[in-house]
Amino acid sequence: MRTFFPSESCKETQLNALNPQSWLQVERGKLSKLSSQSSSSSIESLIKVPEPQILPYFKPVDYVKVLAQIHEELESCPPQERSNLYLLQFQVFRGLGEVKLMRRSLRLAWQKASTVHEKLIFGAWLKYEKQGEDLIADLLGTCGKCAEEFGPIDVASQLPLDINVNSHECLSMNWNQVSTNVSFRIGDEKIVCDRQKISGLSSPFNAMLNGCFTESLCEDIDFSENNISTSGMRAVKEFSMTGGLSEAPPNLLLEILVFANKFCCERLKDACDRKLASLVSTREDAVGLMEYALEENTPILAASCLQVFLRDLPGCLNDDRVVEIFIHAHRQQISIMVGPASFSLYCLLSEVAMNLDPRSDKAACFLERLIEFAETDQQRLMAFHQLGCVRLLRKEYDKAKPLFEAAVNAGHNYSVVGLARLGYITGHKLWAYDKLSLEISTVNPLGWMHQERSLYCEGDKCWEDLERATELDPTLTYPYMYRAASLMRKQNAQAALAEINRVLGFKLALECLELRFCFYLAHEDYRSALRDVQAILTLSPDYRMFEGRVAASQLRTLVREHVDNWTTADCWLQLYDRWSSVDDIGSLSVIYQMLESDAAKGVLYFRQSLLLLRLNCPEAAMRSLQLARQHASSEHERLVYEGWILYDTGHCKEGLRKAEESIKIKRSFEAFFLKAYALADSSQDPLCSSTVVSLLEDALKCPSDRLRKGQALNNLGSVYVDCGKLDLAADCYINALNIRHTRAHQGLARVHFLRNEKGNAYDEMTKLIEKARNNASAYEKRSEYCDRELTKADLEMVTRLDPLRVYPYRYRAAVLMDGHKENEAIAELTRAIAFKADVHLLHLRAAFHEHIGDVLGALRDCRAALSVEPNHQEMLELHSRVNSPEP
16 A cells, blocks of 8 residues: 555644744755754754554564465365455555565456456456556557456456246147237337247246236237337337347437336346446446446446446546445445455455545545455454554544454454554553553564554653664664654764664665755755755655655755755766765765756666666666656667566566667667576576677677676676686676776675685675675675674674565574574574565475474465465475375
8 A cells, every 4th residue: 555644643743843944944045054043942843753654454463374374275265265365465465565475466366356346356456556557568569468467358248147048938828819919009109019029028028918917818008107118119029039139329228127127027137238238438437327237236237337447446536426336335236236246346445545545535434334344354353453544544533442442352463553542642641551561461572562662651661662673673664763863862963874874774765764864954964965855856756755744856956055066077977986886875866966967868767777676666766767768869779768667577578579679770788788688587598698698798899888887797797607607707897896886896706706715705795895885785795705703793784784684594593403403593583584574584484393393383384485485396395295194
């Protein structure tokens, strides 16, 4: 979910305390007066830290256990239950912040859908998640590949007629006394029909025309009071003769539909249902026809209208008529519309509504309906918690409390946060503290528990809780921000910056960049402040700071007045310096500034995308790549950027084709470089390395800047190493270093190591550590080239710099296992698994459990790991082994 859920308890005070206007209004050239004209309290207002969000997500205390249970149920459940299980898996991964795994679970829910309604819902959900990716579909189309993976479904073909199609058995009667024809009089007109054909339409007609009713002896029947026109009756006559409906306008089809429903003509009703469904193409069509579909119980028409609504998300939720349908339809109507997939439907609708505005009436109403359609405890606890979050945001505290309580009672421990926050808001701070303390003492504590409890105490107790929160979950940003702000208020700027830099070293969080910007602003370091605000704008061009009150772009304009302008030449020199020192945030800032000039913007946006990928910001990187394509100065350059867009989205062969098209127009560095990358990834031929070498050599012969040539030399060296050509590899790395491609130290270290020159390899990595601003990976690599004690020290440093890197935990656990310290080894892995769902960590812990004879523990970890990566071969083998009964 993309919505930001701010803390309600702190929002009012912060908005009142914060007054950025006090310095925004300072005259140009006089911003330096900030410190002298502002009191310490006004400076403090710049560095206020919002309380942590209450996330509207499913966050089980033991997500491994839940994932394992889901995997176990998927192995044995009937097909119709699989989509709901994958939806639950999606919710678990969303709580963990695993975007790729979330999408994969949605895709599996779509693939395993057992009904057309589930196909509609999960297909629309995937389409919604991929909004903004139309360009990728278009590019795939230019390569002859169908990209409309989640295209519209032919609902009618997947909902067959489920009635007895045989004619109704005629009742006994005196055939000699009755004509074979019967006339239906409507006003002054008569429609002559075949009695037996009409009687075959339904039991009521059969009883009327062939039974004991007066009409069975009549040749002329008055039908004027049955709300059908002569045109409609003629169509009914035609259907009775041919079994089909000719072309008819929608109004006439609706008239016939109502008539068919009244006289229980199931085949005629089905034909109208299908005809009308084929006419639904726009939202207007769907709004107008859905009412009839629900009133007349026509599931094909209803599903077709639903499909139009869902494929128009989020736009259709801005249409009150559509929202009214979803909110006010009763259970039977919902069943007509979506079959048994009601919970999934309202999961999607509430998700989209909360993304639009979590405080809106429609978000609350959809979540109320989600609770109504929840069938399992896990579905109920998710719905209760989400609605509790929305009620809290709406300041409906009395309504929020029972919802959080219901979620806790259903087993969602995380909803305790909502109860504690409500207690604090209503003046029961000690109660909130005790509530969290009880939670911490009852279960294995997690980082969010200590983080939340820190809000309800002060001084050393608060600090201790935050330290413990970071220890248990180093990915939580609030503890770093709180500690940094506290240090800044104590005038310890260096310590404050060191604290906020800890988290920015491995997690490029906008709120952390904003806080660091405020630190620099308060101390009048405008060059550093400008760097951070330009990095923020690169990641989120519309970002607003100070609780959303000031546009980041406005702050940048003001700060830049106090920084010397760089010429284009200065910018390139600065970019080289930052690139070579592996200062990715600094590089982003320089490129942002360069984009204001008349330089070739396509190249700059492309460089920007490379940095964003290195910083693990794939969405921003894709946006930059699309801007690079948009600003390409030539067709061959545009084709290269299109190729990278396809390559980065997993379409290697299509990316390769774009590179080849570009080369046909003009031989360029980037085209050859792209072709080498794409070929290496898409070819299964082990002999393709020689072709990759040739392509990289061709690239190096073409004009380019040193930044990219250094990358090409580095890549070429890696290919040579893989081929065993160490001398050629060393030459490539040395040439790369000569043009300041700092990362080449790592490749050269590898060459030294393969030559059995371990000391030289260690020294080479030490050079990289000394030069690189972001050097966690360098410490990790250096750990391979030293003895155990130095290895341990390096890996401890890695964990300190980037706690998301899993290798150090695995190494330490393996060392402990070798020393027969099984419990400590498992604890080391458990420490990391608590905040990172990683298949390698789970695999190793499963192996350890198997080793000590804990079959259930091993099986649990195997199943959870296979939820993370279903095709992991070693994991599959271990799972098969521990899941097999003893012979």
